[in-house]
Amino acid sequence: xxxxxxxxxxxxxxxxxxxxxxxxxxxxxxxxxxxxxxxxxxxxxxxxxxxxxxxxxxxxxxxxxxxxxxxxxxxxxxxxxxxxxxxxxxxxxxxxxxxxxxxxxxxxxxxxxxxxxxxxxxxxxxxxxxxxxxxxxxxxxxxxxxxxxxxxxxxxxxxxxxxxxxxxxxxxxxxxxxxxxxxxxxxxxxxxxxxx
Amino acid sequence: xxxxxxxxxxxxxxxxxxxxxxxxxxxxxxxxxxxxxxxxxxxxxxxxxxxxxxxxxxxxxxxxxxxxxxxxxxxxxxxxxxxxxxxxxxxxxxxxxxxxxxxxxxxxxxxxxxxxxxxxxxxxxxxxxxxxxxxxxxxxxxxxxxxxxxxxxxxxxxxxxxxxxxxxxxxxxxxxxxxxxxxxxxxxxxxxxxxxxxxxxxxxxxxxxxxxxxxxxxxxxxxxxxxxxxxxxxxxxxxxxxxxxxxxxxxxxxxxxxxxxxxxxxxxxxxxxxxxxxxxxxxxxxxxxxxxxxxxxxxxxxxxxxxxxxxxxxxxxxxxxxxxxxxxxxxxxxxxxxxxxxxxxxxxxxxxxxxxxxxxxxxxxxxxxxxxxxxxxxxxxxxxxxxxxxxxxxxxxxxxxxxxxxxxxxxxxxxxxxxxxxxxxxxxxxxxxxxxxxxxxxxxxxxxxxxxxxxxxxxxxxx
Numbered sequence: 001x002x003x004x005x006x007x008x009x010x011x012x013x014x015x016x017x018x019x020x021x022x023x024x025x026x027x028x029x030x031x032x033x034x035x036x037x038x039x040x041x042x043x044x045x046x047x048x049x050x051x052x053x054x055x056x057x058x059x060x061x062x063x064x065x066x067x068x069x070x071x072x073x074x075x076x077x078x079x080x081x082x083x084x085x086x087x088x089x090x091x092x093x094x095x096x097x098x099x100x101x102x103x104x105x106x107x108x109x110x111x112x113x114x115x116x117x118x119x120x121x122x123x124x125x126x127x128x129x130x131x132x133x134x135x136x137x138x139x140x141x142x143x144x145x146x147x148x149x150x151x152x153x154x155x156x157x158x159x160x161x162x163x164x165x166x167x168x169x170x171x172x173x174x175x176x177x178x179x180x181x182x183x184x185x186x187x188x189x190x191x192x193x194x195x196x
Numbered sequence: 197x198x199x200x201x202x203x204x205x206x207x208x209x210x211x212x213x214x215x216x217x218x219x220x221x222x223x224x225x226x227x228x229x230x231x232x233x234x235x236x237x238x239x240x241x242x243x244x245x246x247x248x249x250x251x252x253x254x255x256x257x258x259x260x261x262x263x264x265x266x267x268x269x270x271x272x273x274x275x276x277x278x279x280x281x282x283x284x285x286x287x288x289x290x291x292x293x294x295x296x297x298x299x300x301x302x303x304x305x306x307x308x309x310x311x312x313x314x315x316x317x318x319x320x321x322x323x324x325x326x327x328x329x330x331x332x333x334x335x336x337x338x339x340x341x342x343x344x345x346x347x348x349x350x351x352x353x354x355x356x357x358x359x360x361x362x363x364x365x366x367x368x369x370x371x372x373x374x375x376x377x378x379x380x381x382x383x384x385x386x387x388x389x390x391x392x393x394x395x396x397x398x399x400x401x402x403x404x405x406x407x408x409x410x411x412x413x414x415x416x417x418x419x420x421x422x423x424x425x426x427x428x429x430x431x432x433x434x435x436x437x438x439x440x441x442x443x444x445x446x447x448x449x450x451x452x453x454x455x456x457x458x459x460x461x462x463x464x465x466x467x468x469x470x471x472x473x474x475x476x477x478x479x480x481x482x483x484x485x486x487x488x489x490x491x492x493x494x495x496x497x498x499x500x501x502x503x504x505x506x507x508x509x510x511x512x513x514x515x516x517x518x519x520x521x522x523x524x525x526x527x528x529x530x531x532x533x534x535x536x537x538x539x540x541x542x543x544x545x546x547x548x549x550x551x552x553x554x555x556x557x558x559x560x561x562x563x564x565x566x567x568x569x570x571x572x573x574x575x576x577x578x579x580x581x582x583x584x585x586x587x588x589x590x591x592x593x594x595x596x597x598x599x600x601x602x603x604x605x606x607x608x609x610x611x612x613x614x615x616x617x618x619x620x621x622x623x624x625x626x627x628x629x630x631x632x633x634x635x636x637x638x639x640x641x642x643x644x645x646x647x648x649x650x651x652x653x654x655x656x657x658x659x
Contacts, residue, residue, distance in 0.1 A: 136588060136589075136590070136591040138591070139591065141589070142587070142589050143587070143588045144585075144587045144588075147584065148582060148583050149580075149581060150579075151571075151573065151579060151581065152579050153573070154573035154575055154576045154578060155576065156601070156602070157601075157602045158600070158602070159598070159599065159601070160597075160598070161596070161597060161598040162586055162597040162598075163594075163596040163597065164594075164595040164596075165596075166592050
């Protein structure tokens, strides 16, 4: 079942959103968060999925100086299909957004990750950073990532980065040379990758 | 410094006597007529007709820039200038020569470039290759001639495995009405030291240009090819739907550079693709400055182990322009690698987009791919977008993408101005540094022309 919600962060307040607990329990949700002037929004998302799920979150930075930090960590197992979407809209000047999403795909799980940062013409001096990193461990896993930037003003600094990586053989070798078994070393490195 | 009026030298239309000119629109009769006039073998006509049937059934793409202004029924699909192909510059008719002179082509030829093929509307009028290369078996031919003289090579490679005729709507249209272009074959082990070059120019009003470039670099060979494109300005919209197919054999290397400067009413919907075999290397250098709407994504399909692709692109979007460019790398085989560097400048309300794709198949172990996009936005009316797609099915590969969008820092301009430069010159200098990576990869005359074009584009960027 899909749950749709609107969340408002009033002027000069700080709100922490822990997901999925704060929105709805279970697989899928859609939410729009409106962040007012001087307000800060912290999003902490942790997903451990074994079944299909869809998460669509839109954050609108509507007031001057609005700020969002979005930290997302996900793991897919078995036949999970994670459909994750983030839309960050910079409407007002001096707004800042940081999206940091990381995930590991085990077994035959798949992720469809879509990120979109839109900086509207009025959002002068906006700063945006969008990143998504994934590691594939499952032989039949798939990562399909597309972090978009759409910039309609010149007076903004926007960056994004995306990667799909493996467990670095050199790091693995280092751990093994210190006497850690390969399986343990791999798990430690994966755990480290997800550390916030 | 060049004055703004100079841009018109690329936009001016010449009055050229045409030998044959088709009416507006495309039809089966026209497709047959083109094939008949070119005296083509039956298999080519059959291919054209199959593509045309597919074209009629296929809708316009629903993604990317708006193509609603493009009226496919108001375009002349086939025009032949009144000249047969010549091998010496003197035989080329005076007014056609004048156009090329204004674009600086003969100079490029004189300065030891390997050979010249210039496409004026639909036929290649001038073609030359250094005897030395011809003796080693290097073929540098007009595509129409190649169909007749090298049927085996052409039939095997022409719109088959690299860009099939059913690839997308404009590839279908291209396959149906293609005309002219370049065919290059480099035999095994031959390394062509000087770049081969061709210049395309679209002159007929509402003309379409559908040139086909086919380069086959056999085992262990090396070749570098440069293409420049310019079209004069007309009031009604024109279409350029070319197709470039590159076959990079085992251990072979192709460098393909193109500077496209079509006039502002042109829709530049080009297909460029390379098929790279074991340990082969493809290098793309692309500059897009002209045309109203561009959709161009040079692709590299890395099918052989250890194949490598490098792609360097720059797009400049001025007023009224929508530059939707990017690059694709499809990793099929293990230990393949790709590097994509994309730069864009948007100003005066122009839209510059990077749209790219990296795909890594399950078999493509130990693949490395890196994409970097840098965008400069020069004023608040302009836009810059980045749409990277990454799709991976392999657990043992390393794919990364990074992009940055911003404007020229006030402190940078202030520094340059404190050293005595005007604001405009300071911006030109900073932009020049931004695009240097591309101009460095071009041969000297092209680098000069490229820098001049960038300077022209930047005129009036201040205030």
